[in-house]
Amino acid sequence: MNLSELSIKEIRMAIEKMDEVPKDFLQSLKEDQRAGVQALARQMEAAIARQEKLAAMWTEMTHFERTLRARGHVHLFGVDEVGRGPLAGPVVACAVCLPEDFYLPGLNDSKKVPVATREAFYEVIMRDAQAVGIGIVDAARIDAINILQATKEAMKCAIDNAGFVPDACLIDAVQIDGLICEQVPIIGGDAKSISIAAASIVAKVTRDRMMAEYANEYPEYGFEKHAGYGTAEHLAAIARFGPTPIHRMTFTGVKEQA
Template identity: 50%
Template sequence: MPDLEYELEAKAAGKTIVVGVDEAGRGPLAGPVSAAAVILPEGYTHPLLDDSKKLSEKKRESIYKDIMDDERIKWGHAYADEDEIDSINILKATHAAMARAVDQLGEAGAYCLIDGLNVPNFPYESKGIVKGDGKSLSIAAASIIAKVKRDHRMVAYAEEFPEYGFEKHKGYGTKAHLAVLQEFGPIKIHRKSFAPVVQLSFEL
């Protein structure tokens, strides 16, 4: 289970504002990539908080509500939509969304613990932690916010485009999604630079 070891280590090194940063949705064929940034209060604990990928949807929603209801927790969130992803590529779009999420905190001196590898040229001082969402509580909290907010967005898209089943696969390239993509073709929220979307001939 994640804990506050990395946060405490950073504060011991003189970093007064430590932020956990994570994303959700880099791999799907449709929809935005979602990023969140979280500052947890000193000594924060939660019995279930973990890497969002290890949790059921029900548990994620419950933890998400706990985070949203806790006034001690400061958080920011941002999307990079499919147009931005297609324009600058998914990695750069993810990093841009992460930076915007941190921007929302309004903390110029933020020190960011980012899930994954180090992010070059990130506008805040930062450290990449591979599999950080399973190690750092603040990154785990960011992973929950990023995932749940993106899932909510995809459920809303499912109402707008019911034939695509976004409420089930959330835009990932499942067998069912690929089948309807082949039948109906891509729509505006599909990432035109992603295979197999790019392999289909279509007109919007």
């Protein structure tokens, strides 16, 4: 390809058709004297650097999965929950089994992923995962058994609902009683394991959608904005209107108004 015979627009269109930019092509872009072409070269270098960073992050976040597979484990579940801290709504857990060749660069702890990207990742995970299980424990049950036990109960339900028994579970932070498979509790696991990160994405999107539905039922509280967390707006609504049936009556910020 003779770059000197192509317009900047034509070069940009050629780049868009490439799955991977060859090094010699990138070098030719950098050597072209046109400012617009050199700008394209800088953009391509930045994009390549981002992809290399994401690939390195992926390698790091598959360490636990690779280690378990090297020991003969095949079906690995990542398990995570969302909703320990809110004053209202359920705690939602997810168990996800990803195929060995799964690749979704940028997958991370759901709190570190922008909303639009999180929604897109959710669709990919739901489409490509070998299994997905969801566990939901409501506010009344949380009040009855405490949030830690409710979290473990939601996780156990998610594993049971995934459809088959895993060889091992990678779990964010906690250990679950009653599992017959190997458990690998990882503190901060949603940022250290792709399986747990995938579970955190699905759990987060699932819970956020539930809270948006609750917002239709209880429009005064703004659940679609804060998902039940103790924002100033939410606390003011509780003080004005009182708790709803989905509020956690044992939590500070709610129990004072009950």
